[in-house]
């Protein structure tokens with residue numbers, strides 16, 4: 001259904017980071033994800049697009065077991081990261097989520113100070129040797145999320161006191177502070193103005209150097225700007241997956257074409 005990694009001009013394409021096969025998700029009787037197979041590459045930005053309710057967030061949440069926290073939700077199939085089954089009973093979901101960070105559709109800062117929102121993860125995972133180490137991690141994460149200048153004079157103020165767009169950038173800073181290997185972003189820019197959106201897109205591009213980034217977006221322009229691979233979902237099916245340029249200029253499936261030309265969704 002989609003391209004398998006190829007060797008072109010003697011250069012192997014990027015390694016596979018996440019591999020899902022036969023993935024099904026049910027909420028009670030609702031079959032929200034239907035037999036999805038996908039190989040997501042390392043050091044690549046992959047965009048998930050598709051109409052509202054097609055299952056983008058649901059599938060994204062499978063990749064760090066966030067669906068475990070929803071009682072009625074049942075996930076089936078095989079999802080591997082670096083070849084390891086992330087649903088294996090010996091996998092600790094807390095450790096998994098440090099490696100596979102997530103930024104949600106709605107900003108959700110902890111009810112703590114701006115500083116502690118960022119320092120929390122690095123502290124519990126022992127990433128800082130000293131207070132000054134931790135200060136550096138906090139500053140660098142806030143800078144990468146393009147919010148340092150706005151908060152540097154009020155690091156001890158509550159994170160919940162920031163504007164919606166600032167809270168979202170705080171959550172992005174929190175996600176990158178633990179240096180995850182995979183970053184899942186669910187419409188990370190929907191609460192941001194164009195300047196902050198551009199800064200976050202720059203950050204995404206920078207993160208791609210080291211990480212696998214998966215971003216859900218309703219903006220085709222954003223998908224085209226930031227991603228190298230695009231997956232189009234429709235009614236719980238992964239309809240088409242391939243190079244972003246190809247999906248947007250030469251879609252193979254009628255449903256993809258209708259969506260990108262604005263006829264569905």
Ligand SMILES: Nc1ncnc2c1ncn2[C@@H]1O[C@H](COP(=O)(O)OP(=O)(O)OP(=O)(O)O)[C@@H](O)[C@H]1O
Pocket residue numbers: 027030032050051052053054055056057058059070072
């Ligand atoms: N917690 C839940 N309980 C029950 N059903 C759910 C839950 N979350 C999602 N669903 C259902 O699963 C399907 C897929 O929803 P999902 O949120 O994954 O879509 P989406 O593609 O992210 O949509 P949007 O673009 O609007 O965010 C929908 O039919 C939705 O109603």
Ligand SMILES: [Mg+2]
Pocket residue numbers: 056057058105186216
């Ligand atoms: Mg969603």
